[in-house]
Amino acid sequence: MTATGSPATDAPRWAALLSGWRDGEGTLQTRLTHSLEQAVGSGHLAPGERLPAERPLAALLGISRSTVVAAYDDLAAGGWVTRRVGSGTHVAATAPRQASVLTLRTPLATQGSEGELDFTIAVPLLGDAQRARMQAAAVDAFRESVYHPHGLPELRALLAGLYTHDGLPTTPEQVIVTSGAQQAISLLAGTLLRRGDTALLETPTYFGAIDVFRALGAELRGVPVGPGGMNPDTFVQLARDHGPRLAFLTPTFQNPTGTVLPARARERLAAFIAETRLPTIEDDTLIDLSFTGTPLPPRLAAYAPGAPIVNVGSLSKLYWAGLRVGWMRLPAALAQPTLQAKTLADFGGSLPAQHVALKLLEELPGLRRERRESVTHARDLLAGLLRTHLPEWEFRVPEGGQFLWVELPSAEASRFTHLAARFGVRLFPGASMGVAPLPDRFLRLPFTLDPARLPDAVARLHAAWAEFQARPGQERLA
Template sequence: MTSTETVPADLAPLPALAARARSTGGSPVRDILAVTARPEVINFAGGLPAPELFDAEGIAAAYRAVLTEAPARALQYSTTEGEPVLRAALAARTSVRGLATDPDDLLVTTGSQQALSLLSTALLEPGDTVLVESPCYLAALQAFGFAGARVVAVPGDEHGMDPGALEELVVRERPKLLYTVPTFQNPTGRTMSDARRAAVAEIAGRCGLWIIEDDPYGELRFEGERVPWIASYDGARDRTVLLGSFSKVMAPGLRLGWLRAPGALRRACAVAKQAADLHTPTVNQLAAARYLADRDLDAHVARVAAAYGARRDAMLAGLADALPAGSAWTRPEGGMFLWARLPERYDTTALLPEVVRHDVAYVPGAPFHAGEPDRATLRLCFVTQTPDVIAEGLRRLGAALRGRRPGPGAREGVRVSDRPIR
């Protein structure tokens, strides 16, 4: 019960919320988006695909086809594991990309975010230790925190987590699982090298460790060569859960994701899913399968990636003028995000209200850290706006950062995780 809620004198107070609900806050990114929804704000804060690049016609045609040809099936309950025709198509796409997969290896989920929730339910007891990257995808931190896990960050650099540091933490902390977004990571945009993937797989195999390999962005490559999934390495084959999603390559509103996992864990996730939502919407699954059968998703993804690459280049071209001298940033080969670090004296959370007053927004880096946050960091999404809008947004960002010089009290600014930025 919040401080604003009162109980009538003749009624007893209600029992308290569960401890996990009381101790887990909301999403700082949601808070930021709520106050940057004004149309005049150029928003680099969200992780939203560009809506003008959705194949709306192709998706609509797929829905029309399934609702015309098989309405009873499309509108009926389905199996928890997912529609067989969709799992077969997903298995074929995964196998072609170097990881032999059978349809029965897959569980369709309501977005890959649900997969994280199901895995947390199936694997984690309160107090279990989870290792994550530093920084880490924010919603994964929330999922593990809600499960009552103890989350420990693995140090790394521009090539991903440090295998030596990982092994030390595995020996010392005895974690149950490691969570990683190795390709075009959220929030940094970095990609783990082939050598480090092999090392992570070897450590997991030798030390006894589950790996959750989250890959929502891997198909959005602008340059460079594809790096194999960790799940394809010998040491990790029987202990890696690979997560995929249509949110970034087809449309997030479909809420379609999937997990590929060893049998016992996959079955446990299916039981957890039965309790959560019975199954992912049938009509969405059948429409996605029909789209894959009738359209060339790879060609569509190539067009989207080319547009995103141009938008990344526009952001990279303007960062030197927008950010203070001494700043550094990543140069992602794909995905949706880049990560910047301002000089040490800056606090990007404290600066954000002033930046929003200039009608531009970013996400401060602090909430993405499981341990001590680096308050001089920020995440920028470069895919939602066109190059011209990106240039204008960076002009506004530069004006905002030049207009307010950080002072001794800068670190006492708004705490994004507690309330919306105003």
């Protein structure tokens, strides 16, 4: 299922599709032509799909309309598109292409230019002390050569004990170890959703979940997230109206807003999920990143232990994304099909990684403390720099997680991401995290960049914003 549209209606999609169009050699016209050829050839643009009108695309990319016109002419001459006055520019039916693929919301790591600062992906920094700890934890990593499709037994038992300690009674048999939280989400969605089913998510929400559900052909419905989190009454009403087959929620330090759903709202949601038997994924991947000593509300699943709520966790945000160890805690009703799906997927994850994870999680309180100290410093530094140099950008400092959800005084955040790239800063348009159309005014800024580089990053953002404001809506010279 490939979305269509133009920058006027789907700017985040085109911003993502053409995010690296300036890379390479040649004139801007040549680079844009090549990038669009790649989009067609890779299957991102389907036969018959309409390309944006020249003027809106030029505004989005920060180039002149004549450059876009010339690129479209090149595409037409090469047989990639057809152009007709009154009907616009469309991908030619005979254009070379592969199978149709999604334009992912998920930012992909690319080989950026030297000195580029990346605000699109949030991963913890790995220092010498963390590397030494992992080396020490790997002492038993190579002691056996067997398959554990559902995870290393000792690690499953430890995770079950952690859930039980936190007020959610769990047995080792209810735990599956996965290759990161993303695999857990993908396995659950693939098990529970069929093409045409409805999935209910917060909006905005984690782009990886959006992509997984879209790839399965699900119809997505969004429950708005406000300053206090999601309204449970809105969730209930939408669920009754649309009959979803799966829900995806992040009650604690919601990605990207950082909100924490209050206990009373969790209780209301859990009761509804238990009553309707609506399978629900509770994303816990940020639950360990609290910056205060204030106790968090119990997990959603703790209010209804028998409800079909699956808890998903990971070490990627707490320690290191490269370890690729995640897990899910399954209720009895969903255990059998999910256990089978995991076995069919890979016969089990990396045993060395799981042995390292086992040793690390035995020191979980210390890991939380160290991560809290490092992230709190970076959060406060980034927030202070933004307030000093970009005071018109609005945000709330979260009490946990790893993002600032920034609102710009502009409805063209996607266009600004392209301009910022020219100043060496990669940004992610927040509208890409909307399930339903989201105002194109937001940026998700993680505070996981090296603190030593944050002053330079904000200085570049300030310079890009000054140019953006000085020439609003004007065409750039090619």
